[in-house]
Amino acid sequence: MLVGYMRVSKADGSQSTDLQRDSLLAAGVLPAQLYEEHASGKKDDRPELLACLKGLRTGDTLLVWKLDRLGRDLRHLVNTVHDLTEAGIGLRVLTGQGASIDTTTSSGKLVFGIFAALAEFERELISERTLAGLASARARGRNGGRPYKMTPAKLRLAIASMGKKDTKVGELCRELGITRQTLYRHVSPTGTLRPDGEKLIEKNRNTHR
Structure with a gap:
């Protein structure tokens, strides 16, 4: 049908x-x-x-x-x-x-497979860039803002990481400097945005217009 x-x-x-x-x-x-x-x-x-x-x-x-x-x-x-x-x-x-x-169709599946590969590539780039930024900030004695505060950069890493089966939530929270409560308020266990995450992304987008 x-x-x-x-x-x-x-x-x-x-x-x-x-x-x-x-x-x-x-x-x-x-x-x-x-x-x-x-x-x-x-x-x-x-x-x-x-x-x-x-x-x-x-x-x-x-x-x-x-x-x-x-x-x-x-x-x-x-x-x-x-x-x-x-x-x-x-x-x-x-x-x-x-x-x-x-x-x-076979050809249609191939085309969508390319889309899926690009999405995975995008997630890996976001993850690498955000980790590098956090490491750089720590090396300079900065923790990326107040403790327990979610930022757009941290949110992008959380989205990319939560969708992976091997992600350990405790380690991710320590890396980002946030609590589990803060993490789950912005991102679901599968890596999709929750209302607070949507608001943060929209606020960041409006700020940079």
Whole structure:
């Protein structure tokens, strides 16, 4: 069965899903199998996406108009597609930069494999740079701010580290100079952002605009 997911960022009616709907219907998705979301892609709480993913079954294929309709960021996207693949569910992207992605085909799986490799590469770079920065700060007698305070740099390292099975939370907290409570308030055990983490990233982004 083909299932379609549509999303626009604003819920005030100023954006329309008409183009996405037409494309998904033309690709063979039945109207009853369309899920429509009005929410920012950065939000964790996207009820229509959660309902869509929950309703998918082995052998189904999820269709999206563009890749950015589905994922918050590259890491979230890779994790979502990994979960779909593990459940025997395909993904097709109809247009945009990800139009060659169709995990029901060998070539489509290869393309997404490149995306996954880039995400892993990005996480490793963030981890290396942050560790180097923390080591440099310690060598100069600085601890990177007040004890127990989460910073954007520490948060990036926490995100990268928490997604790895061999990460020891106690050692990570000591390396970052934060408590477990602070860590888990910002990042989940799987490395996804929690509300406090989202706020910190957004505040940092606004500061550097």
